[in-house]
Amino acid sequence: MAYVVLTGASAGIGEVFAHQLASQHQDLILVARREERLQALAGELAERYGVTAQVVKADLADADGASELARTIKAAGWAVCGLVNNAGFGDRGEFDQLPLERQLAMIQVNVSSLVALTWHLLPLLKAQAGSFVINVASTAAFQAGPKMAIYYASKAFVLSFSEALHEELKDAGVAVSALCPGATESEFASEANLTGTKLFSGSVMPAEQVVRKSLARRRSAIVIPGLMNLLMVWSGKLSPRWITRRIAGWLQA
Ligand SMILES: NC(=O)c1ccc[n+]([C@@H]2O[C@H](COP(=O)([O-])OP(=O)(O)OC[C@H]3O[C@@H](n4cnc5c(N)ncnc54)[C@H](OP(=O)(O)O)[C@@H]3O)[C@@H](O)[C@H]2O)c1
Numbered sequence: 466m467a468y469v470v471l472t473g474a475s476a477g478i479g480e481v482f483a484h485q486l487a488s489q490h491q492d493l494i495l496v497a498r499r500e501e502r503l504q505a506l507a508g509e510l511a512e513r514y515g516v517t518a519q520v521v522k523a524d525l526a527d528a529d530g531a532s533e534l535a536r537t538i539k540a541a542g543w544a545v546c547g548l549v550n551n552a553g554f555g556d557r558g559e560f561d562q563l564p565l566e567r568q569l570a571m572i573q574v575n576v577s578s579l580v581a582l583t584w585h586l587l588p589l590l591k592a593q594a595g596s597f598v599i600n601v602a603s604t605a606a607f608q609a610g611p612k613m614a615i616y617y618a619s620k621a622f623v624l625s626f627s628e629a630l631h632e633e634l635k636d637a638g639v640a641v642s643a644l645c646p647g648a649t650e651s652e653f654a655s656e657a658n659l660t661g662t663k664l665f666s667g668s669v670m671p672a673e674q675v676v677r678k679s680l681a682r683r684r685s686a687i688v689i690p691g692l693m694n695l696l697m698v699w700s701g702k703l704s705p706r707w708i709t710r711r712i713a714g715w716l717q718a
Pocket of ligand 1 (some may be wrong): 472473474475476477478479492496497498499500517523524525526527539551552553554555574601602603604645648649650651652654656
């Protein structure tokens with residue numbers, strides 16, 4: 466049986482991915498920094514769904530974190546039929562007021578480690594029929610985001626990268642999808658200092674709904690869960706960029 470590698474499995478959207486994939490009898494490789502949470506989750510998944518869940522602790526903010534993770538997977542001889550690049554974080558504040566180190570770590574986790582892990586695991590994915598990659602982007606990918614400049618830019622990268630890979634890997638049988646959620650229930654808002662903003666005081670989607678949509682449509686290039694999010698993205702496409710970036714800034718002021 467081949468595994469799905471799932472980064473950021475210790476909380477929020479990743480933890481829900483773990484449950485929904487396991488409920489489909491899918492074995493998993495769970496990745497994050499908080500190992501004790503991953504061990505508890507692996508035990509729960511084994512008990513509830515009878516699947517095997519391996520735990521690999523990794524810090525994807527380390528420049529070599531993704532490569533080391535890939536080396537561990539290959540050394541163990543685990544076959545891989547899916548990759549969910551879900552680990553990520555944001556931070557609210559003006560660019561020059563936020564610590565540079567944290568913003569560079571954000572680029573490492575949200576962008577560089579996602580790219581490196583995908584690159585290292587593609588040979589394993591190509592070896593499995595019907596394999597898939599889900600890259601968790603965001604509705605933030607569709608416009609610039611004042612007061613979260615690096616986060617929005619990182620998600621724009623993930624969307625563009627995923628769309629290109631979707632086309633490149635079609636004939637190789639690897640489906641690549643960019644999941645673009647709007648505000649979703651998880652630890653993200655508190656980690657990103659967004660609690661109480663307009664963005665998170667309106668309608669916040671349950672992670673279960675987001676993940677259900679993503680898995681059902683994992684062979685689509687772009688998945689935007691929720692009608693409101695879809696309308697926002699499409700209306701944004703019809704508006705001048707100066708309007709959409711100002712609305713984004715206003716939502717997280
Ligand atoms: N929630 C939203 O509103 C929302 C909307 C759009 C997109 N997203 C995206 O959805 C994805 C999942 O976020 P979430 O909402 O579920 O947030 P969350 O509850 O804060 O979970 C984030 C996950 O990423 C992992 N992670 C963070 N830094 C890491 C690092 N250095 N190394 C390894 N793992 C790391 C965390 O694990 P450890 O802390 O244990 O390492 C955790 O499992 C992110 O890419 C986020 O940008 C979220």
